[in-house]
Amino acid sequence: MTDRTSDRTWLVALAASLWGLSSLWRGPLAQEYPALAVVLWEHLVLVVLTLPWLVPAVRRLRAVSRRTQVSVVVIGAGSSALATTLFTAAFRTGDPITPQVLQKLQPLIAIALAAVLLGERLRPVYAVFAVPALVGAWLLAFPDPLAVSLSSATAALLAVGAAALWAAGTVLGRAASAELRFSDLTALRFAFGLVTLAATAALTGTPVALGSDAVVNILLLALVPGLLALVLYYRALGRTPASRATLAELAFPLSAALVGVVWLGATPSPTQWVGFGVVLAAVVGLALNEQRSRRPSVVAPDRAEDALPVA
Known part of the structure; x- marks a missing residue:
């Protein structure tokens, strides 16, 4: 068993909480301009800001395995460009909170992908x-969890599509981190994303x-939930199993809910407040368990290069 003192689940949660700030700037932009343009x-x-990283990243990308090359393209085109476009479009029909908290589906998708691609094994305690x-994220997503309106359903479908692509990015990002640095992944993600968006x-x-x-x-959106959050995220991902990282990312809807209430005037229903508390307790509980328990919920090496041998 590897030493878990280097576990960076907490850093994944910090990065995810910065993503929740995006509605401060993404919401107003989405109401005025096409999501693709934003x-x-x-x-x-982001490409301009990471340009010093891009040239060496491209050079290293040419030297890695085909599997890693494909992973990077999927991350850039799907998890960055398409997912963010779907997410931005969701703000046209949804409230400031719903599109963000619906990334709760990421754990379900990422767990399945991690089991298939990375060989991570989950203990039953993970379900705890x-x-x-x-459940808490579902309660947090809708004012009445048993009655979903057409507008909220449309926003939900767009957000779910983004969640699926982001979940794939979590798993593929950990796989690619076995051969590439976090700065490489960050620069390549944005570059491939920009090419995809321009072509679209x-x-x-x-x-x-x-x-x-x-x-x-645009500048604030790119700097805070964009560059800063992604740098922290990829810094942590190489030492955080994908299954654990994707649950820590539920810090995203928590910070999104706070932004919606404090700055955007959203008024959560009683069940949404219950959901908020449940998700917070689950995220904090997971982090404490992984650091202190003799039996962590996810059985996987701390380093991506140990979990996924280079082809």
């Missing part, structure tokens, strides 16, 4: 944290021009 400019800023977290805009004829009023929001 995400394209966001990626352009995962099941309440998923050209093929669909989507207008991508933004007004000067959008500049500040």
Whole structure:
């Protein structure tokens, strides 16, 4: 058994909490401009910021296995470009909280992918944290969890699509971290995402021009929940099993709910407050269990290179 003192589940949770701030800037932009345009400019800023990393990252990408190369392309095109576009579009029909908390489905998808691709083994105690977290996230997502409106359902479908792609990115990112540095993954993610978005805009004829009023929001969106969060995330992912990381990412809907209530004027129902408390307890409980228990919930090496031999 490897030493768990280097476990970075807490750092994944910190990065995820920064993602929850995105509604402060993404919401207003989504109401005025096409989602594709918002995400394209966001990626352009991120590519410029990570340009010093990009050239060495491309050089290293050419030397790694085909499996890692494919993983990086999927992460950039799917988990970065398409997922963020779906997520941004969800803000047009949903409230400031629902599109963000519906990433709760990531654990279900990521656990299955991690078992198939990374060979991670889950102990039964994992369900003690995962099941309440998923139930709590559902309660948090809808004011009335038994009555879902058309608008909230549309936003939910868009958010679920984003969640599935982000879950794949969690697993593939850990796999690729066996051969690439976190700075490589960050720069390549944004670069492949930008290429995908530019090609999509050209093929669909989507207008991508933004007004000067959008500049500040784009910059803040790219810097805080974009670059800073991703750097912290990939810094942690190489030493955090994907199954554990994806549950720690539920810090995302927690911070999103706080932003919605404190800054955007959302008023959660009593069941949403219950869900908030349940998810918080599950995330904190998982982190404590992985650090202190003799039997962690996820049986996997701390290092990605030990979990996934290079082909």
